[in-house]
Amino acid sequence: MITLIMAASIPMQSVRVVKSATCGRKLVATSRFAPGQCILEELPYVYTLCDNTRGLYCDFCLKKSSTLKKCSSCNYVRYCNTSCQKRDWTRCHKQECKILQKIHPSPPDLHGAQLLSHLIRKQRKSTPCTQDNEDCFPTTVDQLESHLSYAKKDNIESLLFVLQQFFEEDVLAEPSSLVKMYGVINCNSFSIYNNDLIAIASGIYLRASMVNHSCDPNCTWVFDGRKLQLRTVKDVTEGEECTISYIDNINPTKERQAELEKRYHFTCKCVRCVEEINSLEPGDGLSKELRGLKKSLEQIEDLEESQDILRCHLSLFRK
Ligand SMILES: [Zn+2]
Ligand SMILES: [Zn+2]
Ligand SMILES: [Zn+2]
Structure with a gap:
């Protein structure tokens, strides 16, 4: 019964991926929508709190709380309750707790390295998509855009320094794979906002990353904790492309x-x-x-x- 209710609340059929001759893949509406309707709801594939919000929000559910409890082993992550702690242990903390104990206090840009390490671990466990890559929602990060040629060597090297500590004896990903994952984060990560529109975390959302940019978008995204919702801001007709603005679209064209x-x-x-x-x-x-x-x-x-x-x-x- 719970499964049925959850499935009904996620409108999977509202949008679909279509291969485009001009912009790779795009997300189109499968029916007509009025402004304010939720057309896609998704939990992140990977996510992590920003360094400057750590301690104010739960590391698992990203909800704010003044009574968060620290992990007594690493003294680094904090949770609302034991349920969030248990779920985060399975998600990522099992691999990280011992490592965080060693590298605490944190080196700079731990947040970026943490997100990259989550992505690499998850990619290793994933099975490649066997469907036609172009016309379905991605199921692994391999199917996301990475713009490899734009990855900056200096940035990668500084991240690699922190990342090495996350993997201990473990073998780091192949350098080419590491650069690809870094590119995936640069091109696809969403800032996760709180109710005051302050970025508190970053995450990769496989389905939402199919939404292309427009300077006059018909959709926007909002968050409930770590859950992303894509909502229409205008009338959207059946078959119309759903777009969001990747940037502050009040700036003039040239900017x-x-x-x-x-x-x-x-x-x-x-x-x-x-x-x-x-x-x-x-x-x-x-x-x-x-x-x-x-x-x-x-x-x-x-x-x-x-x-x-x-x-x-x-x-x-x-x-
Ligand atoms: Zn929580
Ligand atoms: Zn811990
Ligand atoms: Zn434009």
């Missing part, structure tokens, strides 16, 4: 484009960017990249993107 390039390694071609770039006259402060984007947009032959541009032109025409 949004630069931030998306730097952090997520893509040039945004959302309807809003196309519309705003098209409304700029040549030479009025367009950067080289934006001029390049404007030119490439003019040359796009792909049907899907042409439709977006067409919609955009039509909306301008109607004004």
Whole structure:
């Protein structure tokens, strides 16, 4: 009975993954939704508290409490109660408790190394997906984008230093696999916010990581503890792509484009960017990249993107 209630509360059929010719995979709505509806609910694949919120929130359920109890062995992690402690022991703390005892007080960026070590351990235990990779929700991190060529050597080396302590005698992942996992975290990790919109933890959500960016998104994500909910902020029609904004989308086009390039390694071609770039006259402060984007947009032959541009032109025409 409990299983049935839980299954009913997670609207698995509200969205599906579709392979796109232009942006890898995308998430589309399987029916019509009004603003404010929850279309995806997911627990994290891996997650860990941020270093600066440690001690204020439970390491397992991420709920705030003034009566958290420390693990008496490592004196590092804290829990609401024995239920959270037991569940976290199975999740990750069994492997980490002894190691944390040794490296406490914590070295810098323990949070980043912890998340990476959780991901590597989980990836080792996972079985590769046998379904067609492109048209299903990912079941392992191997199916997530990593933008390997952008992984920064310096950052990896400093993380590796901390990470080595997490694995003791254990063999570290193959260097190529380690770099891939590092890239997966950089490209896909979600900041987990509390009710005051302060980031308290980071996590990887396999299903939610299929949602692409738009500077004018139709969805947003909210958290209940560690549970992520994807909610609509506009009317979404059946078959429409569900999008969120990866960045602060109140910034002007040029700044949004630069931030998306730097952090997520893509040039945004959302309807809003196309519309705003098209409304700029040549030479009025367009950067080289934006001029390049404007030119490439003019040359796009792909049907899907042409439709977006067409919609955009039509909306301008109607004004
Ligand atoms: Zn708890
Ligand atoms: Zn412990
Ligand atoms: Zn955009």
